[in-house]
Amino acid sequence: MSDVKDIIKDTTLTYEQKVLALAKAAENSINVLNIDEETQKYRDEGVICDLFEGNAPYRPRYIVPDYERFLSKGSKFLGLEPPKNIWEATNHLLILYRHVPSITSFPVYLGNIDYLLDRFIKDEEESYQAIKLFLLHIDRTITDSFCHANIGPKATKAGSLILRASKELNTSIPNITLKYSDETPNDFALEAIATSLETAKPSFANHEMFSKEFGNDYGIASCYNGLPIGGGSFTLVRMNLAKLRPIAKNTDDFLNNLLPHVVSKMAAYMDERIRFLVEESGFAESNFLVKEELIAMDRFTAMFGMVGLAEIVNHLLDAKEEADRYGHSKTADELGIRIITRLEEEVNKYNSPYCKFSNGKFLLHAQVGIDTDVNISPGCRIPIGEEPEMLDHIMHSSYFHKFFPSGIGDIFRFDSTVKNNMNYVLDVLKGAMKVGMRYISFYSSDSDVVRITGYLVKRSDMEKLDTGEAVLNGSAVLGLGAVKNQHVLDRKERKE
Amino acid sequence: MSKGLINKILPFSSVDGPGNRTAIFMQGCNFNCLYCHNPETINNCHNCGLCIATCPKGCLLKQEGFVAWNKDQCIDCDNCLKSCKSCSSPKAIWMSIEEVMYKIENTKCFISGITISGGECMLQKEFVTELCEEVKALNLTTFIDSNGSVPFWGDDRLINAIDMVMLDVKAYDSEAHKMLTGKDNQIVLKNLDYLASINKLYEVRTVIVPEVLDNIRTVDMVSKRIAKLNANIRYKLIKYRPIGVRTQLINSYVPTNELMEELYDIAKANGCKNIVII
Ligand code: SF4
Ligand code: SF4
Numbered sequence: 001m002s003d004v005k006d007i008i009k010d011t012t013l014t015y016e017q018k019v020l021a022l023a024k025a026a027e028n029s030i031n032v033l034n035i036d037e038e039t040q041k042y043r044d045e046g047v048i049c050d051l052f053e054g055n056a057p058y059r060p061r062y063i064v065p066d067y068e069r070f071l072s073k074g075s076k077f078l079g080l081e082p083p084k085n086i087w088e089a090t091n092h093l094l095i096l097y098r099h100v101p102s103i104t105s106f107p108v109y110l111g112n113i114d115y116l117l118d119r120f121i122k123d124e125e126e127s128y129q130a131i132k133l134f135l136l137h138i139d140r141t142i143t144d145s146f147c148h149a150n151i152g153p154k155a156t157k158a159g160s161l162i163l164r165a166s167k168e169l170n171t172s173i174p175n176i177t178l179k180y181s182d183e184t185p186n187d188f189a190l191e192a193i194a195t196s197l198e199t200a201k202p203s204f205a206n207h208e209m210f211s212k213e214f215g216n217d218y219g220i221a222s223c224y225n226g227l228p229i230g231g232g233s234f235t236l237v238r239m240n241l242a243k244l245r246p247i248a249k250n251t252d253d254f255l256n257n258l259l260p261h262v263v264s265k266m267a268a269y270m271d272e273r274i275r276f277l278v279e280e281s282g283f284a285e286s287n288f289l290v291k292e293e294l295i296a297m298d299r300f301t302a303m304f305g306m307v308g309l310a311e312i313v314n315h316l317l318d319a320k321e322e323a324d325r326y327g328h329s330k331t332a333d334e335l336g337i338r339i340i341t342r343l344e345e346e347v348n349k350y351n352s353p354y355c356k357f358s359n360g361k362f363l364l365h366a367q368v369g370i371d372t373d374v375n376i377s378p379g380c381r382i383p384i385g386e387e388p389e390m391l392d393h394i395m396h397s398s399y400f401h402k403f404f405p406s407g408i409g410d411i412f413r414f415d416s417t418v419k420n421n422m423n424y425v426l427d428v429l430k431g432a433m434k435v436g437m438r439y440i441s442f443y444s445s446d447s448d449v450v451r452i453t454g455y456l457v458k459r460s461d462m463e464k465l466d467t468g469e470a471v472l473n474g475s476a477v478l479g480l481g482a483v484k485n486q487h488v489l490d491r492k493e494r495k496e
Numbered sequence: 497m498s499k500g501l502i503n504k505i506l507p508f509s510s511v512d513g514p515g516n517r518t519a520i521f522m523q524g525c526n527f528n529c530l531y532c533h534n535p536e537t538i539n540n541c542h543n544c545g546l547c548i549a550t551c552p553k554g555c556l557l558k559q560e561g562f563v564a565w566n567k568d569q570c571i572d573c574d575n576c577l578k579s580c581k582s583c584s585s586p587k588a589i590w591m592s593i594e595e596v597m598y599k600i601e602n603t604k605c606f607i608s609g610i611t612i613s614g615g616e617c618m619l620q621k622e623f624v625t626e627l628c629e630e631v632k633a634l635n636l637t638t639f640i641d642s643n644g645s646v647p648f649w650g651d652d653r654l655i656n657a658i659d660m661v662m663l664d665v666k667a668y669d670s671e672a673h674k675m676l677t678g679k680d681n682q683i684v685l686k687n688l689d690y691l692a693s694i695n696k697l698y699e700v701r702t703v704i705v706p707e708v709l710d711n712i713r714t715v716d717m718v719s720k721r722i723a724k725l726n727a728n729i730r731y732k733l734i735k736y737r738p739i740g741v742r743t744q745l746i747n748s749y750v751p752t753n754e755l756m757e758e759l760y761d762i763a764k765a766n767g768c769k770n771i772v773i774i
Contacts, residue, residue, distance in 0.1 A: 389507065389508075390507075390508050391507040391508055391602070391603060391606065394606075414510075417510070417511070417774075418510050420772070420774075421510050421511070421514065421515070423514055423515035423516070423608065424508075424510040424515055424516045425516075426515070427515045427516035427606055427607055427608055428508070428516055428606055430605070430606070431516075431603075431605040431606025431607070432606070434605045435605065494508075494510075495510075
């Protein structure tokens with residue numbers, strides 16, 4: 001149990017971070033899942049990775065509660081009547097957030113907070129105070145960057161107040177997404193863009209695409225994961241394509257033998273995790289979110305994640321020169337599309353009895369990577385340092401985004417002079433949505449809050465942590481790892 | 497349909513007018529400004545072949561007396577531009593309207609419009625007119641970035657095809673203008689009046705160059721003139737920056753923020769309502 005002692009003595013962890021790490025250590029001290037040998041081998045090699053979900057799943061990874069229902073019904077378990085004003089509404093939500101499980105124990109989805117709060121806005125300045133305190137409270141207590149609020153697509157008073165407060169607070173939490181559609185007025189979109197260039201959020205989700213797949217009741221949780229409201233995702237496991245390089249004989253062998261084999265193993269492993277969660281852990285029988293119908297087990301799916309497409313493509317083609325590499329060559333991009341098409345086919349062959357929301361299917365997810373990944377690009381992204389011009393980059397993204405309903409996205413960093421021409425960013429955003437980009441994020445080079453791979457961290461927090469000081473936001477550790485291993489601060493700056 | 501000699505096309509630009517714009521840089525200029533930051537756009541290539549040997553990728557070749565450029569192999573190192581003694585580029589190519597429109601088709605859902613710049617695009621006025629007509633048919637806006645040396649008046653077809661002009665007024669006094677550019681500025685100032693009178697002047701720009709120009713006089717006179725014409729026209733004061741400049745021709749430096757603020761105050765006191773410093 002030296003692990004436990006190390007956690008206890010670690011001075012870079014806050015008290016709360018220690019408690020959570022100790023809980024994780026306890027969970028990982030038992031083995032309850034049936035894992036066959038081949039699967040275990042893939043896990044040991046890092047081909048299959050459950051992304052710190054733990055050995056004994058006792059809560060779904062991503063829970064997307066129906067906060068609308070909560071506000072209209074209150075909660076018996078929490079002893080709360082439906083709120084009557086902005087103070088009660090924000091307070092009620094903050095109470096519920098503390099009780100929404102996840103693998104980090106922090107909620108990954110906070111609701112479409114503008115729509116939730118707009119009906120309570122009477123006096124604008126008073127509401128602003130309430131919203132600002134609400135967001136401040138979230139940043140200081142939900143100390144995890146994977147906590148995500150949604151706004152839009154329509155403009156609301158509450159939406160504008162949320163943007164104004166986010167800009168003023170300049171915190172890394174919560175992450176925010178504006179669901180963007182034709183219904184989003186230009187001036188509201190421009191307010192959002194101005195906010196994103198100051199504080200790296202909100203990001204922009206293609207509402208039309210998501211609502212076609214999920215209906216209107218979807219939320220963006222964690223990094224950029226599209227999931228059904230009133231449900232969520234049981235698990236996220238990822239396949240690291242880059243780790244298949246040593247065993248892939250050639251393109252044919254990779255596509256026709258290796259990939260299908262790993263998919264079948266990973267799908268079965270995911271289902272084994274879900275089986276334990278649903279059938280043995282007792283979550284559904286005991287959790288008040290289920291009892292009060294804030295979530296329903298038949299509104300859950302599961303996310304089949306992947307990383308390292310760029311690396312496997314370049315490997316299979318032995319592409320060294322930039323012109324031949326993924327993101328630059330037509331041949332490479334086409335191979336990328338073939339791999340993802342094949343991946344989708346294989347994943348769809350699997351039928352999970354638990355994923356009722358998605359008719360037994362797992363949804364594809366382009367995973368953003370973990371802090372210890374070295375030379376492995378998130379999802380289908382083009383490696384940092386090799387990014388093409390913006391138009392080509394967006395077109396490239398658009399080939400892949402359609403495959404990933406449960407999340408994929410790209411990030412663009414701008415020189416701070418674009419703040420003089422916000423319509424430029426709006427034009428880019430509109431075009432990106434039109435060509436089928438699912439999710440896009442912007443930030444400006446001079447911003448303290450930076451988008452690491454999907455989540456946000458403050459530069460100043462990472463600097464503190466680097467000198468050995470504990471910081472409130474637990475995700476700063478991940479951010480710092482990604483800065484060192486994946487050079488995320490060196491993302492191409494767009495200047496033209 | 498006419499062809500245009502084009503130095504390059506930038507699919508996305510955030511600094512050539514409102515919103516995102518595809519910027520088309522025409523080759524060839526009738527000014528020779530001491531501070532020109534893209535001197536490779538000034539002259540047409542006369543096929544001397546000097547640049548050929550400097551290309552690390554072998555993408556320049558002499559074919560039938562002309563220097564040809566293999567775009568696909570080019571890595572944009574710009575060695576060729578640095579080696580050219582004639583302020584030109586082997587990468588400028590003649591393009592038809594269709595060829596340019598094909599590029600714009602690819603960017604059209606991302607842009608507010610196009611900006612034709614240079615060089616001096618008005619030296620290829622027919623091409624500019626036809627291109628703008630085609631682009632307007634796509635419901636995009638057409639902006640012209642010009643040194644003002646070619647009259648805009650008297651050509652209704654051109655004026656109908658363009659939405660707005662961004663005009664350089666480099667110096668107010670004729671002598672100073674000649675010293676800086678090699679040409680007189682009477683037409684420039686007439687264009688200023690004319691374009692403002694028909695509401696097609698988006699912005700006026702002056703580069704502030706310490707020691708070389710009487711910056712205060714130019715800003716004072718130009719801002720008075722703008723204020724009289726239409727105080728809402730943007731007046732952009734641009735800091736001289738020695739990037740890409742032939743520094744053997746000019747001895748100056750980046751102006752201080754104090755100087756820029758002083759100029760800002762002058763323009764403001766003269767009545768300009770929209771002054772930008774960059
Ligand atoms: S910019 Fe292109 S054509 Fe010019 S020298 Fe470099 S590679 Fe050759
Ligand atoms: S670009 Fe310049 S150096 Fe090259 S052939 Fe033309 S004039 Fe000569």
